[in-house]
Amino acid sequence: MTTRFVITGCRGQLGHALCRQLAATADARVVAAVDLPEVDVAEPEAVRRLFEGLEADVVVNAAAYTHVDRCEREPEAAHRANAVAPGLLAEACARVGSRLVHVSTDYVFAGDAERPYREDDPPDPRSSYGRTKLAGEEAVRAVSEEFLVVRTSWVFGRGRNFLAAILDQAEKRRRGEAQGPLRVVADQHGRPTWAEDLAGGLLALLEAGAGGLYHLTGGGDVATWWDLARQCLDETGHEDLVVERIATSELDLDAPRPAWSVLDCSKAEALGVRPRDWREAVAEYLRSPESPLAGEARRGA
Numbered sequence: 001m002t003t004r005f006v007i008t009g010c011r012g013q014l015g016h017a018l019c020r021q022l023a024a025t026a027d028a029r030v031v032a033a034v035d036l037p038e039v040d041v042a043e044p045e046a047v048r049r050l051f052e053g054l055e056a057d058v059v060v061n062a063a064a065y066t067h068v069d070r071c072e073r074e075p076e077a078a079h080r081a082n083a084v085a086p087g088l089l090a091e092a093c094a095r096v097g098s099r100l101v102h103v104s105t106d107y108v109f110a111g112d113a114e115r116p117y118r119e120d121d122p123p124d125p126r127s128s129y130g131r132t133k134l135a136g137e138e139a140v141r142a143v144s145e146e147f148l149v150v151r152t153s154w155v156f157g158r159g160r161n162f163l164a165a166i167l168d169q170a171e172k173r174r175r176g177e178a179q180g181p182l183r184v185v186a187d188q189h190g191r192p193t194w195a196e197d198l199a200g201g202l203l204a205l206l207e208a209g210a211g212g213l214y215h216l217t218g219g220g221d222v223a224t225w226w227d228l229a230r231q232c233l234d235e236t237g238h239e240d241l242v243v244e245r246i247a248t249s250e251l252d253l254d255a256p257r258p259a260w261s262v263l264d265c266s267k268a269e270a271l272g273v274r275p276r277d278w279r280e281a282v283a284e285y286l287r288s289p290e291s292p293l294a295g296e297a298r299r300g301a
């Protein structure tokens with residue numbers, strides 16, 4: 001039987017990966033894939049229209065206001081996208097009998113733990129992004145404890161992301177348009193997650209019948225942003241580029257960052273869902289059509 005999917009935030013990193021994978025899955029069909037500006041899922045009327053006459057088995061909410069510093073400056077906009085929208089989608093799903101998959105973040109935690117965070121550890125967000133994402137989780141779970149809520153961390157995929165920014169800086173130095181070492185934060189710890197692995201993992205959790213709260217990130221060793229930058233540069237012929245380790249406090253950021261963002265994914269692993277080592281994922285991403293380098297190659301061709 002074919003499973004009918006709705007994807008919100010379809011042009012984001014995760015939404016794009018989900019649409020791509022579902023298009024290649026024989027027994028799945030995306031019946032609606034929406035994003036801003038056409039469909040604002042924080043607008044009750046837009047959500048009502050989206051569900052009108054729609055027959056969907058699963059709705060995956062990959063829409064979110066993910067720019068952490070802007071969320072700090074624009075808490076109302078963050079609240080609409082990250083807290084109001086998931087609640088509206090949950091209510092609509094409950095009304096029509098669709099399953100909802102909602103995605104959340106490591107930023108719901110304070111970031112001061114000494115071991116990976118488990119699903120039942122108490123959240124204590126320190127930023128507007130984290131607080132609004134937690135409110136979104138709560139809004140979904142208030143409608144149904146059976147809806148799947150998956151927290152992830154440090155996502156990279158198509159478009160704007162940390163790796164694209166690092167490669168852009170490296171290329172500028174190669175072309176002589178910028179000088180000096182790169183400076184990258186080395187006091188935040190987490191696990192990078194390729195959007196493709198996250199999309200595959202979400203679909204595998206669904207397939208396994210998972211409901212409730214799960215953690216799902218890349219696997220392998222605990223990383224800092226410095227480690228991620230170094231790995232990316234070493235994979236792309238920039239081994240000689242110096243990357244200076246700096247502290248988060250040296251950056252003038254609007255939102256606080258958790259120093260410890262590592263999520264314990266053993267609950268998902270018990271269902272057989274184990275994303276690969278983040279270092280392998282970075283290498284494959286850099287060779288994939290989503291890589292910023294693929295864009296370079298196309299522009300250079």
Ligand SMILES: NC(=O)c1ccc[n+]([C@@H]2O[C@H](COP(=O)([O-])OP(=O)(O)OC[C@H]3O[C@@H](n4cnc5c(N)ncnc54)[C@H](OP(=O)(O)O)[C@@H]3O)[C@@H](O)[C@H]2O)c1
Binds near residue numbers: 013039085103
């Ligand atoms: N990126 C990370 O490092 C990270 C880490 C942990 C958790 N997560 C979570 O993972 C999920 C996917 O993240 P991602 O990196 O794929 O995000 P993303 O690339 O920023 O994509 C989110 C998409 O949602 C759209 N959107 C925002 N508000 C909307 C609204 N009101 N109605 C409809 N669409 C809206 C965005 O449009 P605009 O671009 O026009 O705003 C964007 O296309 C999110 O729930 C996020 O909180 C992400």
